[in-house]
Amino acid sequence: MRLNAADLTALIGLCREQIEQHCERLGRLDSAIGDGDHGANMRRGLEAVYRERDAISALPLPAALERIGLVLVMSIGGAAGPLYGTLLMELGRGLAVGEEEADFAAILAQAVAAVARRGRSGPGDKTLLDVLYPVQAEIAGHAAPLRIAECARNAAQATEMMLARRGRASYLGARSIGHEDPGASSCALLTRAICLYFKENAPS
Structure with missing residues (x-):
């Protein structure tokens, strides 16, 4: 996984745009089964990362990912901040200790496992993990970017018929x-933004 500063700056901007465009929808999804602030929280987090984009992009990729994760933890409220933050920080740590041609799928698997431990949740609990697990599997299978993006969207939609077992939504039984999980939805949006970039711009 080789990204230069321009790639990382572009990806930060694209992720910010996706959350901004879908902020209201994420809020509506969260209003149905949570406290309604997931869209606003995600927008605040991505804006915070965007403000630091130049400094972040100047770092080596492992350090940049760790910094993004830390910014998200500090700026996103609720459960999403620690979960997204854990994912990015663990990815950074994994890449830092790996070889130059490290197996990104294996590093991602370790990061997803760390998110599961942090959230004390697993597959089928109606969380962003229900997107992360299938996305990791597609990456391990060397799927094309558009296939990964489609997998993420389908996985998020599949949470609609799941019974929530973690977080505020679990209190609803x-x-x-009948409601798509907002965290799964934001995860799918971010995955799509990243995948489309990889499809259209082969990182150098």
């Missing part, structure tokens, strides 16, 4: 069924 069966009433959580």
Whole structure:
């Protein structure tokens, strides 16, 4: 996984744009099964990362990912900040100790496992992990970027019929069924933004 400063700056901007465009929808999803602030929280987090984009992009990729994760932890409220932050920080740490041609799928698997431990959740609990697990599997299978993006979107949509077992949504019991998980939705949006960039711009 080789990204230069220009690639990372562009990706930060694209992720910010995706969350901005879908902020209201994420808020509506969260209003149905949570406290309604997921869109606003994600927008605040991505804006915070965007403000530091030049300094972040000047860092080596492992350090840049760790810094993004830390910014998200500090700026996103609720459960999303620690979960997204853990994912990015663990990715950075994994890349830092790996070889130059490190197996990104294996590093991602370790990062996803860290998110699961942090959230004390797993597959089928109606969380962003229900997107991260299938995305990691597609990456391990060397799927094309568009296939990964489609997988993420389908996985997020599949959470609609799941019973929430973690977080505020779990208090609703069966009433959580019929609503897409907002964390899974934001994860799919970010995954799509990244995948489209990789499709259109082979990172150097």
